[in-house]
Amino acid sequence: MERSELVALLSPEGLRLLDSLPPYSSERDVLAIVSDLRKQGHSPALVAAVLTQSKLRRKAVAKFGDFASQMLFTEAGLEQATRLPVAARHAGRFRAAGLRRVADLGCGIGGDALAIAALDLDVLAVEADEVTAAIASFNLAPFPSARVEHRRAEDVDLREIDGVFLDPARRTAGHTQTERLTDPDDYTPSLGFAYELATGRSVGLKLGPGFDRDLIPSTAEAQWVSADGQVVELGLWFGALARPGIRRAALVLRGDQADELTADADSPDEEAGPLGEYLYEPDGAVIRARLIGDLARRLGGRMLSEQIAYITTDRATETPFAAGFRVLESLPYAEKDLKKALRQRGIGTLEIKKRGVDVDPAALRRRLGLNGDRPATLILTRVAGRHTALLAERL
Numbered sequence: 119m120e121r122s123e124l125v126a127l128l129s130p131e132g133l134r135l136l137d138s139l140p141p142y143s144s145e146r147d148v149l150a151i152v153s154d155l156r157k158q159g160h161s162p163a164l165v166a167a168v169l170t171q172s173k174l175r176r177k178a179v180a181k182f183g184d185f186a187s188q189m190l191f192t193e194a195g196l197e198q199a200t201r202l203p204v205a206a207r208h209a210g211r212f213r214a215a216g217l218r219r220v221a222d223l224g225c226g227i228g229g230d231a232l233a234i235a236a237l238d239l240d241v242l243a244v245e246a247d248e249v250t251a252a253i254a255s256f257n258l259a260p261f262p263s264a265r266v267e268h269r270r271a272e273d274v275d276l277r278e279i280d281g282v283f284l285d286p287a288r289r290t291a292g293h294t295q296t297e298r299l300t301d302p303d304d305y306t307p308s309l310g311f312a313y314e315l316a317t318g319r320s321v322g323l324k325l326g327p328g329f330d331r332d333l334i335p336s337t338a339e340a341q342w343v344s345a346d347g348q349v350v351e352l353g354l355w356f357g358a359l360a361r362p363g364i365r366r367a368a369l370v371l372r373g374d375q376a377d378e379l380t381a382d383a384d385s386p387d388e389e390a391g392p393l394g395e396y397l398y399e400p401d402g403a404v405i406r407a408r409l410i411g412d413l414a415r416r417l418g419g420r421m422l423s424e425q426i427a428y429i430t431t432d433r434a435t436e437t438p439f440a441a442g443f444r445v446l447e448s449l450p451y452a453e454k455d456l457k458k459a460l461r462q463r464g465i466g467t468l469e470i471k472k473r474g475v476d477v478d479p480a481a482l483r484r485r486l487g488l489n490g491d492r493p494a495t496l497i498l499t500r501v502a503g504r505h506t507a508l509l510a511e512r513l
Contacts, residue, residue, distance in 0.1 A: 124249050127167040127190070128256065135160065136168040142176040182229070190253045195227035200285065200324065201345055203371060205233035208283060208322060208353070213237050215358040217281035217320055223271035224285050224307060228254035228264075230324075234283070235261035242279065246270045246306065271307040281320040281359065284312050302333065309333070320357030327352050327406055341367040342403040349402035368403035370438050377438040384408035391420035391430070393448075393501050397510060398429040398440040399471065413439050423500045426474040434513055442513035443495060449507040451498075456507055457486045463509070464490030472498040475505055 126132050139151065148169060155165045174196055178186035181201045191199075200208065208230055212220050218239055222231040225243035227250060234241040235258060243258060243266045245251035251268035258264040267274070276282065286305035302309035312323050313335065327342055327349040334340050339360035341353045355361075367380045388411050398417060400410050405427050414420060417440075419431035434442060449459045460468070466488050470479035475498045497508040 121249060123163060123167040124252055126161070126164045127171065128252070131160075132164055132168060135164065136171055139168060139172050142169075142172040185232075189227070189257045191227055192250060192253060195250055195253065198285070198287070199227055199229040200233075201350065202229065202233065204343055204345060204350060205230045206236075207343075207369070207376075208324075209233040209237050209239070211322060211355065211359050212239060212281050212283070215281065215320060217358065219278060219280045220283060221274060221276060221279045221281075222283045222285075223274060224287060225254050225266070226250060226285060226287075228257040228266070230283055230285060231258055231264055231266075232261070235264040238263060241265075242267065242274070244269055244271055244274050272311060276315075276319075281322070281357075282315060283322045283324075284315070285324040286312065302330075316354075316356040318357075320359045322356075322359050323354040325352045325354065327402070336365075339364050339367065340407070341369055342406040343369045343371065344401050344403035345371045346373070347401070349406055352406070366407045366409060368401065368407040368409050368439070370401050370403055372438065375438065379404060379407070379409045379412060379439055381407075381409055381412055385411040387411040387424075388414040388420045388429075390422065390424050390502070393422065393445065393506075393508075394419070394430040394432040395445055396431045396434050396513070397422065397443045397445055397497060397508065398431065398437070399443070399473075400427055400429065400440045401438075404439050413437070423474065423503065426499060428473055428497075428499055436513075443497065443510040444513060446494075446509045446511060449496075449509050451505045451507045453482070453485065460486060460494075460496075461489060463494075464492045465494045465509075466490035467493040469493075469495040469512075470498065471495060474500045 152165055171190060174191040175186050178191055178196055181199055182189060183202060212234060220234050220239055221242045223244050225231045225245050228243055231241045231243035241264045243254055243264060245254055245268060248268055251266055255266040258266055286307055315321055329352050338354040338356055342349060343351050363382055364380045365382050366384060367378055369378045385408065400413055404410060404413055410427055414429045417429060417431050417435050417437060419429040422428040422430045450456050468483060468488055470483055472479060477498055495510045495512060497510055499506055
């Protein structure tokens, strides 16, 4: 979004026009809306700006729910924004630690700052990009305890601040078609700045879930978060924001339910053992946090094979930390024989999961030529070091 587009959008005419639009549905409907708005005398720039916002608001519902209809976004800002349920947990850390004055450095469109302000905490939201800072100001306007400043994180005076939250920009500059940065020194603000700030301060740092574990300081609590089956972030917490005795955590969010595995360090894996009647695939947050061994012990299970994140058990146990499967039988691993076996069993709908084998599930599914009315799950992995195909059903 260009500055001129934002100025037009934030005008009384622009905001009234945006709120008057029907919910965004499809590109086909957009053509008719554009024609109508142009006939009403609205400028092409304003029409483009409000339609872009309408489309982004629909997309934002997945992260912000009903709040999305009252917010403004950039494409890049929405992509990098924290989901509201996760942001609420960030904010809860500051409140639980008794930190009343919080600085959100690199606030983006203001998602985390919004959650912090909603808990009646004072929040200073800082954003280096002018357009994004203006959008954050709009989104935070309903909260008197929040204020936004357009400046670099490195230039903020933190003497009156109790705690700091940082969500460094991990993509190239811009509002659309940005690219992911691989070098933490290229983050804005940089990882080095964040770590220096965390020395002697209460700091929360949001990073991507695939962040290099070797770069995690020993003083931090590292919490991987998954939301509805997708690992969405790694949070590093320092000072009063880090919980005593916890250095590794896997938080699993599904709808309104939250469950967490915690430990004081990476947990050692259980030894590998024979295939049992049940197989469990740990949630991605559990795998990232390296708490698979603790989960296996909870389930009374063992590793299916060394270095492979499957747990096998002899009895079913309900757990929020893994997807469970009942193993029905072992099938031939060779593709030609596997195709014949699936046809004999009338399998027409097949979920394919794999670990420890080099195969493209989508391509394999096409080659198998499935024909039948039975659903099943096919798990391709190694058992005792041997490639194995397991026919299973979800618990």
